[in-house]
Every structure is written in structure tokens, then in C-alpha cells.
Amino acid sequence: MNTLPTISIITVVYNAANDLDKTIKSIAAQSYKNIEYIIVDGASTDHTTEVIKAHSNSITKWISEKDTGIYDAMNKGIHLATGDYLWFMNAGDEIAEADTLSKVFNLAQNADIYYGDTTMIDENGNKIGNRRLQPPKNLNWKSFKKGMLVSHQSFIVKRSIVDLYNLKYHFSADFEWCLIALKRATQIINTQLTLSLFLDGGVTKQNIKAGLKERFKIMSQYYGLIPTLYEHLFVAFKFFWFWGKNGRF
Incomplete structure (x- = not known):
């Protein structure tokens, strides 16, 4: 009988006591028991x-x-982790359902990456809707040409294929981290599940312009300047259309 993998769930937090409580409870409620839960404050x-x-x-x-x-704190979490997989669930975020992880590892037990959808929530836990960017049916490293199609909170990755976050980036190091993991991955599983509830707001949204500049640099490095410029024409159009229609990113 195969032993189910251990997943290290990492929460980084700073002065967010009111949000942290529900995050901890959502992880404690998981029916899947091979969890190593780490908090970096x-x-x-x-x-x-x-x-x-x-x-x-x-x-x-x-x-x-x-x-x-935030990325220095996440790196500390990686250093502390001993599980087979890493999953970042920051203060205010929640795992979608109590049986989410059980469902994920019933699909396959040795994939490099599992990914799924994300539902946005407000500070009261009310559902706002799905992210602007939706996960594709088949995900690979080239998919991120169109932006970060999978939320960091809905991206479960084998610890052996990732490095630390690049601290030269202050707002988009998670984009590069996920991209590199996708480049290294052999088996990537679309769970077809909503994996996480993501608290709207946070550091990235508060620094959207700086984050987009960093992301452009990362995309240019991995995909080339001309392809990145070309894709950004479509990305920018969709971004402002969604913003105008929904009043959020």
C-alpha cells in the first residue's frame, strides 16, 4: 500500500491576527491528515x-x-518544510473545502504539480467571484505568457523541483517561482477543483503597477521581449475590460 504524500502548508503573516484565525481553521478542518503546517510570522x-x-x-x-x-518569509517557510509538497496559504486565505486535499491526492499521488481554480472572497468571507485569469485545461510553463493563469494559492508543487524565491523581486517573485517549477515539471495535474479561497487585496494588489513592471521583466527574460510585448497588448485589454466590468482586478 502506497503511503500518502506529506504536504507542507506554509502561512506567512504580519499583523493580520483577525485574518489568520480562519486560515488556520480551514487547514485544521482538512480530512487529509498528512499535513505539516508551518506559520512564519x-x-x-x-x-x-x-x-x-x-x-x-x-x-x-x-x-x-x-x-x-513576504518572499523572505516564504523562503524561511521552505527552509522549515520537510514535506513532499509545498502549498502557500497566506493569512486570510482558506482551503476551499474540508476534503480538498483528499480529492487532490485521490487523482494521483506523485505528480510534480497540482493546480486548480480560485474563488475570491472579501474580508467577511463572502464570495466575490472567480479570478480574472482562469486556469487552462492543460498548463505548462509557456501558459504564463498570458499572465499568471493559476493563483499561487491554487498551486501545489513537489518540494524537490523548486528553489527559493528570488528576492530581487518584491511583488512578483511568486510568478517566476511558479514558472520555473512548471519548466521543471514532468507531470502536471489539472485537479478541475476550486482549491482555494483568496482574500481580495493584499500586497500585490496594493502595488499593482510595480508588480506588473516586475512581471514584464520576468516574462521578457523567459519568453523574449518581442513575444512579451505582443502578448501584453491582449493582456492589457482583458485587464482593463475586467476592471471596468467588475471593479476589481
Whole structure:
């Protein structure tokens, strides 16, 4: 009988005690039990650590110390992780259903990457709708020419094929991290599930222009300048059309 893989779920948080509680509860509620849950707190000054301690039975490891930003904190999480797979679920985000991971690993147990859809939620947990960008039926590294078609929170990746986040990027290092993982992957599984509930807002949305500039540099590096310029004509059109229609990114 095959042993089910262990998944390291990593939450990075800074001064988000009110959001962290529901994230922890969504992970604790999983029917899948081979979970290593890690929280990396950036030395919060609110009551984040009190929330962590209150849920200590649901947390495998946690640290609270200063970092240089979100990707530095994520790298600390990777260093702490010992599982077969990594899944980043940040404060305010939730796993979609209590049986989500059980469903994922019933599909296959040794894929390099599992991906799915994402539902946006507001601060009260109300569903807003799906992301502007939708996951394709078949995902590979070239798919990201059209933008980050899969949310970072709906991207489960084998730990052995990833590196640390590139700290020269402050807002789009997750884009490059996922792209590199896709380049290295042999088997990529479309779960055809909604994997995560993503809290609308956050660092990326607050710094949308800077993030898009970084993403353009990354895309130019991996796909070439001319193809990136060409794709951005369509990406920009869809971006502003969606924004005008829905009032969100």
C-alpha cells in the first residue's frame, strides 16, 4: 500500500491576527491528515502570536522574527518544510473545502504539480467571484505568457523541483517561482477543483503597477521581449475590460 504524500502548508503573516484565525481553521478542518503546517510570522506587533498559540495543536512549526518582506518569509517557510509538497496559504486565505486535499491526492499521488481554480472572497468571507485569469485545461510553463493563469494559492508543487524565491523581486517573485517549477515539471495535474479561497487585496494588489513592471521583466527574460510585448497588448485589454466590468482586478 502506497503511503500518502506529506504536504507542507506554509502561512506567512504580519499583523493580520483577525485574518489568520480562519486560515488556520480551514487547514485544521482538512480530512487529509498528512499535513505539516508551518506559520512564519514577521514579528507582528498585534496579537498574531496569541492566535498562533491558541491553535498550537493544529500547527506543526512556527517562528516569529523580522524579515525583509513576504518572499523572505516564504523562503524561511521552505527552509522549515520537510514535506513532499509545498502549498502557500497566506493569512486570510482558506482551503476551499474540508476534503480538498483528499480529492487532490485521490487523482494521483506523485505528480510534480497540482493546480486548480480560485474563488475570491472579501474580508467577511463572502464570495466575490472567480479570478480574472482562469486556469487552462492543460498548463505548462509557456501558459504564463498570458499572465499568471493559476493563483499561487491554487498551486501545489513537489518540494524537490523548486528553489527559493528570488528576492530581487518584491511583488512578483511568486510568478517566476511558479514558472520555473512548471519548466521543471514532468507531470502536471489539472485537479478541475476550486482549491482555494483568496482574500481580495493584499500586497500585490496594493502595488499593482510595480508588480506588473516586475512581471514584464520576468516574462521578457523567459519568453523574449518581442513575444512579451505582443502578448501584453491582449493582456492589457482583458485587464482593463475586467476592471471596468467588475471593479476589481
